[in-house]
Amino acid sequence: MAAPLDFNQLVIRMLGDVKFRVAMVKNPEKALRGIGAKPTKQQLTALKAMNWSSIEKVFTAFKAGVHPATFT
Amino acid sequence: MTSDPLVHELIEAGAARLEETIRTETPGLAEPALAWIRSLTLTNRLADYFHHPLRFPMLRLPGWAVEHEAPNHRALFADTIYSTMAGYYHIRLLDDLVDRQTGAPLELLPLAALFHTEFQSAYLPHFPAASPFWPVFRHRWLGLADATVARPAPGPDQAAALFARATATVGAVVIPLRALTLGMGVPERFDQWEPVVLELARIDQLMDDVLDWQPDLERSQPNLLLADGAERAHPGESSAAWVVREGYRRGLAAVRKRLNELTPAATALGSAPLLEFLAGRRAAADALEDETSAGLAQLASLAVWFDPPSA
Numbered sequence: 001m002a003a004p005l006d007f008n009q010l011v012i013r014m015l016g017d018v019k020f021r022v023a024m025v026k027n028p029e030k031a032l033r034g035i036g037a038k039p040t041k042q043q044l045t046a047l048k049a050m051n052w053s054s055i056e057k058v059f060t061a062f063k064a065g066v067h068p069a070t071f072t
Numbered sequence: 073m074t075s076d077p078l079v080h081e082l083i084e085a086g087a088a089r090l091e092e093t094i095r096t097e098t099p100g101l102a103e104p105a106l107a108w109i110r111s112l113t114l115t116n117r118l119a120d121y122f123h124h125p126l127r128f129p130m131l132r133l134p135g136w137a138v139e140h141e142a143p144n145h146r147a148l149f150a151d152t153i154y155s156t157m158a159g160y161y162h163i164r165l166l167d168d169l170v171d172r173q174t175g176a177p178l179e180l181l182p183l184a185a186l187f188h189t190e191f192q193s194a195y196l197p198h199f200p201a202a203s204p205f206w207p208v209f210r211h212r213w214l215g216l217a218d219a220t221v222a223r224p225a226p227g228p229d230q231a232a233a234l235f236a237r238a239t240a241t242v243g244a245v246v247i248p249l250r251a252l253t254l255g256m257g258v259p260e261r262f263d264q265w266e267p268v269v270l271e272l273a274r275i276d277q278l279m280d281d282v283l284d285w286q287p288d289l290e291r292s293q294p295n296l297l298l299a300d301g302a303e304r305a306h307p308g309e310s311s312a313a314w315v316v317r318e319g320y321r322r323g324l325a326a327v328r329k330r331l332n333e334l335t336p337a338a339t340a341l342g343s344a345p346l347l348e349f350l351a352g353r354r355a356a357a358d359a360l361e362d363e364t365s366a367g368l369a370q371l372a373s374l375a376v377w378f379d380p381p382s383a
Binding site: 005006007008010011012015016040042043046047050051054055056057058059060061062 | 283286289312313366368370373377378379
């Protein structure tokens, strides 16, 4: 059954799953339904308006922090 | 690559010595032990873990305090680096096992005996039992062991408790600092360097937590950035939403503030490598903010549709 998705879950999912991130850029509704989440109309509108290249930079920076060869 | 050729050489030698000790003294554990150690680097080379320029300089930092004396005390310097490597793996092993969600398998627990023995016995040729080195060793090492299991509970005191834990864990680097300054005949430098080293340990933990907030959030681990968020987030606002709205920027600003406040004391020590290190950390914080500010603003505008704060 589709469930609402909170922002913590969304960010953790986007950070940890590159395929999910790519799917979000292509089709957010399909990507979210693929993980069992049911986005609202406003959420989909907001997702479609995103500048994904700037968001990709954020995830690259976040990811740098969790890499065991760099900071652990 | 480390900037100091002597330190680089001694790290390589220390890594080879530790690998050989593991193979010789604990052949039954050697295979999984070396596999775990190598899993901590991208290159599968033990030494590379300690060469990485962005890691806390646990092997280089004590040497900066005795930069001019070190080449004349090569055996002590080599043993100190070897000891610190073994000590690091001891801490890391226990930390991974306590954490239970990452890293070392439980079968490696007996390896703690090897790391502890090598960490301590490397100093035996240099300091007799009555040496003032040993009280510092004992106090810092046992304090670190106690801090390994500390998981400060959420609340207004959590940040202070996490900084205290960082002082006890990363701050154990004052053990090799004590060894080098005492053994090389400049004990007064220990008192001059210790507060700077301990503040660097706290800054390093803060930077680490700014970068590690997502895995810590996912695993419900205590984290300085998330502790700040718990106090400052709007009612109903998720941790991630607070981080992208203001937390990440606040965390980096706190790192820069502490680095700036430390600079006068570091300058007074007259160590060029130390000042270069501080400048490098400041530049890293600046670069992270530059790279992320536009995307964080985007994510913050998105967050309001996922968990709008309650009024």
